[in-house]
Amino acid sequence: MARExxxxxxxxxxxxxxxxxxxxxxxxxxxxxxIRYILFGREAEMSPCLDAYxxxxxxxRLVPVEQVVLATDKPSQALRRSRDSSMGxxxxxxxxxxxxxxxxxxxxxxxMAMARFILRTMSGIDRPALVSLLPTARGExxxxxxxxxxxxxxxxxxxxxxxxxxxxxTVLGLERPRVGLLNIGAEELKxxxxxxxxxxxxxxxxxxxxxxxxxxGDRIGAGDMDVVVCxxxxxxxxxxxxxxxxxxxxxxxSRAFRSSPWSKLGYLLARPALASLKDHLDPNHxxxxxxxxxxxxxxxxxxxxxxxGIATAINTASDLASDHILARIADDMAQYPANVQAAAASAAxxxx
Amino acid sequence: MARExxxxxxxxxxxxxxxxxxxxxxxxxxxxxxIRYILFGREAEMSPCLDAYxxxxxxxRLVPVEQVVLATDKPSQALRRSRDSSMGxxxxxxxxxxxxxxxxxxxxxxxMAMARFILRTMSGIDRPALVSLLPTARGExxxxxxxxxxxxxxxxxxxxxxxxxxxxxTVLGLERPRVGLLNIGAEELKxxxxxxxxxxxxxxxxxxxxxxxxxxGDRIGAGDMDVVVCxxxxxxxxxxxxxxxxxxxxxxxSRAFRSSPWSKLGYLLARPALASLKDHLDPNHxxxxxxxxxxxxxxxxxxxxxxxGIATAINTASDLASDHILARIADDMAQYPANVQAAAASAAxxxx
Numbered sequence: 001m002a003r004e005x006x007x008x009x010x011x012x013x014x015x016x017x018x019x020x021x022x023x024x025x026x027x028x029x030x031x032x033x034x035i036r037y038i039l040f041g042r043e044a045e046m047s048p049c050l051d052a053y054x055x056x057x058x059x060x061r062l063v064p065v066e067q068v069v070l071a072t073d074k075p076s077q078a079l080r081r082s083r084d085s086s087m088g089x090x091x092x093x094x095x096x097x098x099x100x101x102x103x104x105x106x107x108x109x110x111x112m113a114m115a116r117f118i119l120r121t122m123s124g125i126d127r128p129a130l131v132s133l134l135p136t137a138r139g140e141x142x143x144x145x146x147x148x149x150x151x152x153x154x155x156x157x158x159x160x161x162x163x164x165x166x167x168x169x170t171v172l173g174l175e176r177p178r179v180g181l182l183n184i185g186a187e188e189l190k191x192x193x194x195x196x197x198x199x200x201x202x203x204x205x206x207x208x209x210x211x212x213x214x215x216x217g218d219r220i221g222a223g224d225m226d227v228v229v230c231x232x233x234x235x236x237x238x239x240x241x242x243x244x245x246x247x248x249x250x251x252x253x254s255r256a257f258r259s260s261p262w263s264k265l266g267y268l269l270a271r272p273a274l275a276s277l278k279d280h281l282d283p284n285h286x287x288x289x290x291x292x293x294x295x296x297x298x299x300x301x302x303x304x305x306x307x308x309g310i311a312t313a314i315n316t317a318s319d320l321a322s323d324h325i326l327a328r329i330a331d332d333m334a335q336y337p338a339n340v341q342a343a344a345a346s347a348a349x350x351x352x
Numbered sequence: 353m354a355r356e357x358x359x360x361x362x363x364x365x366x367x368x369x370x371x372x373x374x375x376x377x378x379x380x381x382x383x384x385x386x387i388r389y390i391l392f393g394r395e396a397e398m399s400p401c402l403d404a405y406x407x408x409x410x411x412x413r414l415v416p417v418e419q420v421v422l423a424t425d426k427p428s429q430a431l432r433r434s435r436d437s438s439m440g441x442x443x444x445x446x447x448x449x450x451x452x453x454x455x456x457x458x459x460x461x462x463x464m465a466m467a468r469f470i471l472r473t474m475s476g477i478d479r480p481a482l483v484s485l486l487p488t489a490r491g492e493x494x495x496x497x498x499x500x501x502x503x504x505x506x507x508x509x510x511x512x513x514x515x516x517x518x519x520x521x522t523v524l525g526l527e528r529p530r531v532g533l534l535n536i537g538a539e540e541l542k543x544x545x546x547x548x549x550x551x552x553x554x555x556x557x558x559x560x561x562x563x564x565x566x567x568x569g570d571r572i573g574a575g576d577m578d579v580v581v582c583x584x585x586x587x588x589x590x591x592x593x594x595x596x597x598x599x600x601x602x603x604x605x606s607r608a609f610r611s612s613p614w615s616k617l618g619y620l621l622a623r624p625a626l627a628s629l630k631d632h633l634d635p636n637h638x639x640x641x642x643x644x645x646x647x648x649x650x651x652x653x654x655x656x657x658x659x660x661g662i663a664t665a666i667n668t669a670s671d672l673a674s675d676h677i678l679a680r681i682a683d684d685m686a687q688y689p690a691n692v693q694a695a696a697a698s699a700a701x702x703x704x
Contacts, residue, residue, distance in 0.1 A: 074541065109537075137603050147536055150544050184499055184588040185461070189426065192502050192585065217592030221600030233544065234589055236536040237582075240569030241590040245597040248573030251489050252632060253605075256625035263625035270618030273608040280604060 004034050005318050008090040008099035011041030012068040013106025014310070015303045018042075021105060022049040024310020026056045031311070032318055033059075038099055040065050040086040065089050069110045071303065078110030079117055087111060091118045094296035100321040103288075103314055105301035112148055112291060112300075119294035122326065124333035127152070128293035129160045130232065130300070131167050133286050134242070136223030142168045142177070143220070143228040146289060147236035154197035157181065157229055161202055162332050163292045164227035165209035170323045171316070176208050177226035180215030182234060190214065194231075207332055246281055284309030288316035292329065297321055356386050357670050360442040360451035363393030364420045365458025366662070367655045370394075373457060374401040376662020378408045383663070384670055385411075390451055392417050392438040417441050421462045423655065430462030431469055439463060443470045446648035452673040455640075455666055457653035464500055464643060464652075471646035474678065476685035479504070480645035481512045482584065482652070483519050485638050486594070488575030494520045494529070495572070495580040498641060499588035506549035509533065509581055513554055514684050515644045516579035517561035522675045523668070528560050529578035532567030534586060542566065546583075559684055598633055636661030640668035644681065649673055 129145035168177035481497035520529035
């Protein structure tokens with residue numbers, strides 16, 4: 001039987017309120033009954049939502065917390081004022097060893113700032129990265145950093161590649177994931193100095209990944225790479241641009257199908273097939289960005305997630321915690337520094 | 353009657369060869385009969401293609417050029433070896449005043465490198481930017497820089513904003529285009545130092561544009577901004593990611609429509625409506641990225657453009673040249689330095 005897993009859940013995060021978060025937790029519980037929950041939030045709002053789910057109530061401990069981080073709070077405000085909030089308390093539970101992972105659908109900036117401050121970075125990792133799965137023509141790819149940082153050194157990018165490869169081995173079950181650095185061309189001479197230097201270091205890697213060089217934005221959706229590595233600014237813009245493009249096409253499709261009686265009928269006939277396409281692209285089915293590289297796991301759900309999305313994020317969190325992803329990253333990083341220095345030394349030689 | 357316009361066309365550029373470029377020129381000629389062409393390329397390949405188009409032949413001067421820039425040539429190679437190529441000669445014709453604008457579907461890196469070297473930047477502009485129109489839910493938006501540079505200072509971004517606003521006034525006919533800086537959040541405190549400083553300068557602008565602050569990747573497709581400004585690395589990744597997402601969805605849609613007899617029938621019924629959606633997103637209908645900020649106009653067509661795409665690029669080129677876009681940019685930039693310095697001074701004060 002699977003070991004009991006403990007998830008600290010920020011019940012107050014998310015655009016749709018506690019009822020949606022709790023409904024999502026119930027869905028995840030039904031799939032993974034060995035999860036125990038610690039629910040952080042306002043008791044008067046949490047408790048009534050739990051009445052419908054006696055099994056969830058039995059698997060949960062409620063921790064009443066009055067303070068809540070708002071979507072409009074700045075990260076610095078959250079850090080100063082909101083360590084006692086439902087979000088802050090959930091992260092603190094991971095820090096104290098009471099929970100294996102924290103899940104929140106609240107304010108992203110506040111969550112990242114508090115997680116960094118409370119959990120600190122792992123040995124060998126200078127900065128955490130926000131990691132997620134994206135739908136592609138071949139299935140799913142891992143992409144990071146999606147916005148934990150606004151810029152990155154070559155070393156940061158190399159560390160992201162190592163963490164991303166562990167993520168792909170753990171979540172996608174790949175033995176040697178293909179890892180690519182996102183760039184504006186596939187040739188070795190293209191790109192910023194940071195990207196070129198990171199490429200030089202990664203070409204020497206002996207870790208279980210296949211470093212496949214540079215990749216471009218139009219290849220993300222094709223699924224050329226199992227892991228796409230970039231700095232947080234680029235990753236955030238690329239992810240949001242992809243979401244915006246998908247929304248634009250959905251809007252144009254909907255206009256096209258509504259434009260004549262024939263196209264309306266066509267839509268009705270094709271609807272079951274279109275529904276499976278919609279499923280594949282639905283953010284709720286890929287929900288759960290993971291903040292990797294800290295001394296503790298934190299999973300961020302989309303604020304707009306519905307109950308299915310919350311359940312997906314909780315499932316991601318429980319899979320990563322069960323698979324001890326942080327210990328695996330620590331193992332890989334322990335092997336890595338020697339490689340990095342060797343490559344840096346040879347790079348320095350070749351430049352001299 | 354419209355003034356005669358002279359277009360220098362690199363007939364050898366593009367994935368589909370001279371026949372497609374010449375067929376595109378004929379389409380553009382039929383729409384805009386006052387264009388005169390100077391066609392640069394291998395005579396043995398150009399001449400037979402022209403036999404079908406006597407009117408185009410009458411409107412064209414052929415300049416036989418043997419050397420051709422290959423898609424695989426590096427920009428540095430092109431600069432050293434290929435100034436006498438069809439691409440290099442087309443740019444040189446603009447420099448010499450023999451043509452109003454050069455159009456090529458060839459190697460982008462080589463075209464940008466040669467154009468910068470031969471034409472040099474305009475007074476007041478430190479670096480050129482690659483500008484294009486993108487389809488949105490509201491129509492079209494202007495985006496720059498799409499990859500002429502790999503990084504940008506605050507001043508570069510401000511200059512891009514000025515050039516982009518002129519482009520939107522000229523091509524989209526807007527009096528006061530809404531201009532946004534692409535960022536990872538809409539709040540003033542988000543982003544890199546360069547973007548924050550550019551925002552501070554642009555908030556003070558008195559030029560005919562509405563500076564609307566920061567915008568995010570998912571708002572590009574929504575058409576929130578008439579002009580989206582970013583550095584070339586980000587712009588290139590965002591543009592290619594949008595293209596890749598559109599291709600992914602097209603592939604998934606096609607799979608969905610083929611998945612059952614009912615969905616195949618549904619597709620047939622909806623086909624006319626879907627064709628208009630495909631038209632709106634077809635890159636050939638938005639083809640023609642413009643390298644702005646040099647002492648001469650250069651328009652880059654997609655390498656994969658068909659004849660319609662080449663014609664679109666030529667039409668873009670002729671519109672921009674007829675509207676004297678470079679003179680308009682020079683006018684705006686002449687008004688600008690004083691504003692920039694004033695804003696920079698007040699920014700310095702507010703930080704002190």
